[in-house]
Amino acid sequence: MTETIHTPFFKRLSTLYAHMDTAWTAAADHYGFHCQGCVDNCCETEFYHHTHMEKHYLLAGLKTLDPGTAEKIQTRAAMVCKQRTHAKKTGETVRVMCPLNSQGLCQLYDFRPMICRLHGIPHELQRPGSPAIQGPGCETGDPLFSAASYHKFDRTPFYADMASIEMEYRTAIKNPGKIRETIAEMLMN
Numbered sequence: 266m267t268e269t270i271h272t273p274f275f276k277r278l279s280t281l282y283a284h285m286d287t288a289w290t291a292a293a294d295h296y297g298f299h300c301q302g303c304v305d306n307c308c309e310t311e312f313y314h315h316t317h318m319e320k321h322y323l324l325a326g327l328k329t330l331d332p333g334t335a336e337k338i339q340t341r342a343a344m345v346c347k348q349r350t351h352a353k354k355t356g357e358t359v360r361v362m363c364p365l366n367s368q369g370l371c372q373l374y375d376f377r378p379m380i381c382r383l384h385g386i387p388h389e390l391q392r393p394g395s396p397a398i399q400g401p402g403c404e405t406g407d408p409l410f411s412a413a414s415y416h417k418f419d420r421t422p423f424y425a426d427m428a429s430i431e432m433e434y435r436t437a438i439k440n441p442g443k444i445r446e447t448i449a450e451m452l453m454n
């Protein structure tokens with residue numbers, strides 16, 4: 266990869282992602298939980314992402330694919346955006362597969378954003394001066410999570426590190442604006 270203004274940030278992001286993956290795997294192993302796909306597929310959930318850095322990292326990942334594959338993904342992304350816009354207008358609830366998911370596999374697995382890495386496992390979040398907020402795991406894993414002792418999976422340091430690197434990144438790219446986009450929307454840029 267050619268050295269650009271993004272490079273040092275992408276290296277730090279990649280290291281942070283590796284820490285998340287290690288913590289997630291340790292928690293999943295504790296519960297004996299191994300995601301092999303399910304009806305309630307989290308890749309159909311309309312998650313919003315809030316960092317410019319993750320967006321640009323994902324788009325850098327898209328550039329590693331062959332042009333034909335990248336074009337197909339962007340065509341699917343446009344369709345996903347259209348379906349969701351239509352559903353919002355009509356008040357329908359839709360579940361639409363992420364444009365990066367092909368036959369159950371993420372085509373940009375190494376570049377997938379934080380929420381895709383942290384989802385599924387019971388977790389907690391510490392707020393200064395408040396008790397920890399507990400979050401559930403996914404429904405598919407629930408019988409395993411309920412049967413085992415609690416394994417502390419604290420998202421707080423990951424969120425804090427992400428926010429810190431993102432603030433520096435925004436300064437570096439001279440874009441202090443907020444961002445709230447789905448994967449499909451990010452891929453359309």
Ligand code: SF4
Pocket residue numbers: 307308309363364365366367370371372373374377378381448
């Ligand atoms: S980026 Fe990958 S892991 Fe995340 S929702 Fe899309 S297909 Fe699933």
